[in-house]
Amino acid sequence: MNYIKFLPKEVKKYVSEYETEKIKFNQERAQLVNYIEREICPRLKSNEIFFDMEQIERCTGYIERWFFKLENFQKFIIAFVFLYTTKTKANVYREFLIMMGRGGGKNGLISGICSYLLTPMHGIAKYDISIVANSEEQAKVSFDEIFDVIEGNPALKKTFDNKRARIRNRQTKSVIRYVTSNGSTKDGARDGAVVFDEIHRYESNRDVKVHVSGLGKRPNPRQFYIGTDGYVRDGFIDEIKDKAHKVLSGKTRYNALFPFICKLDNELQVDDLSTWELANPMFHQPLSAYAKDLWHEVVEQYEELQDNPSNREEFMTKRMNLPVADTERSVASHEELVATKRDFPDLVGRQCIGAFDYAAVRDFAAVGLLFRSGEDYIWLSHSFVRKEFVDAIYGYSKPKDTVNGKRQFAPIKKWEDDGFLTVIDEPTISPKYIVEWFVYARDELGYDLQTIVADRYRAEHVQQAFESCDFEVQYKNKFDAPFGYRLEILRNALAIDSLVAPKIESAFASQNVIFGDNDMMRWYTHNVLRKLKGDGNVLYVKKEDVRRKTDGFKAFEYAMYHSGDLQDVDVGAFYDNVDDWF
Structure with missing residues (x-):
C-alpha cells in the first residue's frame, strides 16, 4: 500500500x-x-x-x-x-x-x-x-x-x-x-x-x-x-x-x-470452512482460546444442518452474516416429494394421531392419520371436495386440459377413481363426513386412534358431531386427558408454523415422509409456500389462493405438531401377548 x-x-x-x-x-x-x-x-x-x-x-x-x-x-x-x-x-x-x-x-x-x-x-x-x-x-x-x-x-x-x-x-x-x-x-x-x-x-x-x-x-x-x-x-x-x-x-x-x-x-463458500473468517474475523489462524470454543460451536451448528436444513437461513444470516436470497420457496423439493412415494407398512393396530383441515365448507376438506415407523412419518389421508367447486375450478365433470382458459391444476376425476377423495354433491361439506371417516378408521380399520388435532377456525362447526361420537373437545395446545378419545383444537394454528417447520423440513430432507400412492398429497405439499418473515419465523402460505389448495398439507402439519406423542408400537400385538404375562 x-x-x-x-x-x-x-x-x-x-x-x-x-x-x-x-x-x-x-x-x-x-x-x-x-x-x-x-x-x-x-x-x-x-x-x-x-x-x-x-x-x-x-x-x-x-x-x-x-x-x-x-x-x-x-x-x-x-x-x-x-x-x-x-x-x-x-x-x-x-x-x-x-x-x-x-x-x-x-x-x-x-x-x-x-x-x-x-x-x-x-x-x-x-x-x-x-x-x-x-x-x-x-x-x-x-x-x-x-x-x-x-x-x-x-x-x-x-x-x-x-x-x-x-x-x-x-x-x-x-x-x-x-x-x-x-x-x-x-x-x-x-x-x-x-x-x-x-x-x-x-x-x-x-x-x-x-x-x-x-x-x-x-x-x-x-x-x-x-x-x-x-x-x-x-x-x-x-x-x-x-x-x-x-x-x-x-x-x-x-x-x-x-x-x-x-x-x-x-452462499457456496459456507461449505469451505476455511472461508468462515470472511464472516467472523475471530476465525483467523492461530485461533485464540475464545475463538477455539466459538469455532467448535459453529462447526457443530453447521453439521446439524444436514439433519435440520430449515435452520440454514438462520445459520447463513447470523453466523455467516449473509442473508439467503430465497426467503420464499417450496416447503419440499421435487426430489423430496418423489421420495414420499413408498408403500405403507402394515398399520393395523398401530398408534396414530388424526388431523383435519376444514378451512372452507364450500370447497375442500382434508383428513388424515399420522403413524411412526422407525424414523419414518407415515401419512394416510383422504379429501372431501364439493362437486360445484371442482366443476368450476378443475373441470371435474368434463375433464379437459384447460378450464376457463387456464391450465388444469388438479386431476380430480383420476384422484377420485384412485380413492383419494370423495366428491360431495351438496351445498356444503357436512361435518358428518369428517367424523365418519375417523370413526371408521378407529372402529372398522383397527387403527389405534385416540387423538385428533384441528384448527380452531371451524371448531364450533364440528364440535357437536365429534362429541356425539365420544370425542372430548379440548381447546388447548397440549393434551392433558390421559384416557379417552380427544379432539384438540389449536388456539392459534398459524403460530405453530415456525415451531413445526424444522421437524417437517428435516423429515422431507431425510426422506422420512411417506405418502404412499396418494399423488394428491404431493400436490397439496407442492402448493405450499414457505415464507420467511421479517422476524425470522416461518409461515406456510398458499402459492395461489383459489386453485392451489393446501388443506391436506395443513392437516399433516397439525398432526406433525404432536408427532412427539406417537410411539412406534403395534397396540394389537401388545394385547395379543398379554396372556404371556401370566
Whole structure:
C-alpha cells in the first residue's frame, strides 16, 4: 500500500496481514483497504487529517487492562475512532458501521470503547452515551458487561458510580445508559455518542433520527451501528449498508461512514470452512482460546444442518452474516416429494394421531392419520371436495386440459377413481363426513386412534358431531386427558408454523415422509409456500389462493405438531401377548 508510513501501527499491521495472505478478507474489507489507500493516506500525507496516536494507545491499553486482550481487527477499528481533522480537531467519522457474524466480538469491543470514552483520558466532560436496541435485554448486553467489569475491580469502582440503570464517571460526569428504541422516550437528549445494537431489527431510520437529535451538543459526536444482518429487507440495515458501499466505491462523501463489514461473499463458500473468517474475523489462524470454543460451536451448528436444513437461513444470516436470497420457496423439493412415494407398512393396530383441515365448507376438506415407523412419518389421508367447486375450478365433470382458459391444476376425476377423495354433491361439506371417516378408521380399520388435532377456525362447526361420537373437545395446545378419545383444537394454528417447520423440513430432507400412492398429497405439499418473515419465523402460505389448495398439507402439519406423542408400537400385538404375562 502506498503511503503506509502515514498510518498508525494498528492499521499497518492489520492491512499487512491481509496483503501477505496471513488472513482472508471478504470483498467489503478488501474494498476498505483500497479506500484507505485512495481516501485516507493522501489526506494524511497532506496533513489534512491525523490519527491521535496517544488516544489510540490509551484506549487499547485501557481495554486490555480492564476488559480483554484485543484482536488486531479490533485495534484497527479503534484507530479510526480517533481520526481527526487537523484544522478543527473534529473527529473525521461521526458514524461507524460494524457488522460481522454472531460471536465476532462486536458488543465486547463497543463495551470497551464506550467505557473509555467516559474517562478523563478521552478528555471530554459530560460525554454521555446511550446504548439503544429494540429490546431491553439486548440494550443491556454491553451495559451489563461494563457494569460487571467495574464491579469486579475496586480501582474502577472508585472511578465510577456504578448503578444498574446508569454508570457515571465521577470525574468527567459522563453517563452511560441503556434505552429501548422507542424514540418518544429519548427526544432531546444531549449525548456525546449513541450505540445502535441489533440494527437488523430497525424497520426504518425514524427511531435512529430521534435518538441522534441531541448529538452535536457535545464535542466529537459519534454514532455506532453494530449487529449481524437480518431478515427485514428495505429497512434501516439495507439503507446503512447501501451507504457503506457508496463510501467504499467513492460514490459519496469519503467520511460519511466508517464501514467494517465481515461476511461471506456468496452462499457456496459456507461449505469451505476455511472461508468462515470472511464472516467472523475471530476465525483467523492461530485461533485464540475464545475463538477455539466459538469455532467448535459453529462447526457443530453447521453439521446439524444436514439433519435440520430449515435452520440454514438462520445459520447463513447470523453466523455467516449473509442473508439467503430465497426467503420464499417450496416447503419440499421435487426430489423430496418423489421420495414420499413408498408403500405403507402394515398399520393395523398401530398408534396414530388424526388431523383435519376444514378451512372452507364450500370447497375442500382434508383428513388424515399420522403413524411412526422407525424414523419414518407415515401419512394416510383422504379429501372431501364439493362437486360445484371442482366443476368450476378443475373441470371435474368434463375433464379437459384447460378450464376457463387456464391450465388444469388438479386431476380430480383420476384422484377420485384412485380413492383419494370423495366428491360431495351438496351445498356444503357436512361435518358428518369428517367424523365418519375417523370413526371408521378407529372402529372398522383397527387403527389405534385416540387423538385428533384441528384448527380452531371451524371448531364450533364440528364440535357437536365429534362429541356425539365420544370425542372430548379440548381447546388447548397440549393434551392433558390421559384416557379417552380427544379432539384438540389449536388456539392459534398459524403460530405453530415456525415451531413445526424444522421437524417437517428435516423429515422431507431425510426422506422420512411417506405418502404412499396418494399423488394428491404431493400436490397439496407442492402448493405450499414457505415464507420467511421479517422476524425470522416461518409461515406456510398458499402459492395461489383459489386453485392451489393446501388443506391436506395443513392437516399433516397439525398432526406433525404432536408427532412427539406417537410411539412406534403395534397396540394389537401388545394385547395379543398379554396372556404371556401370566
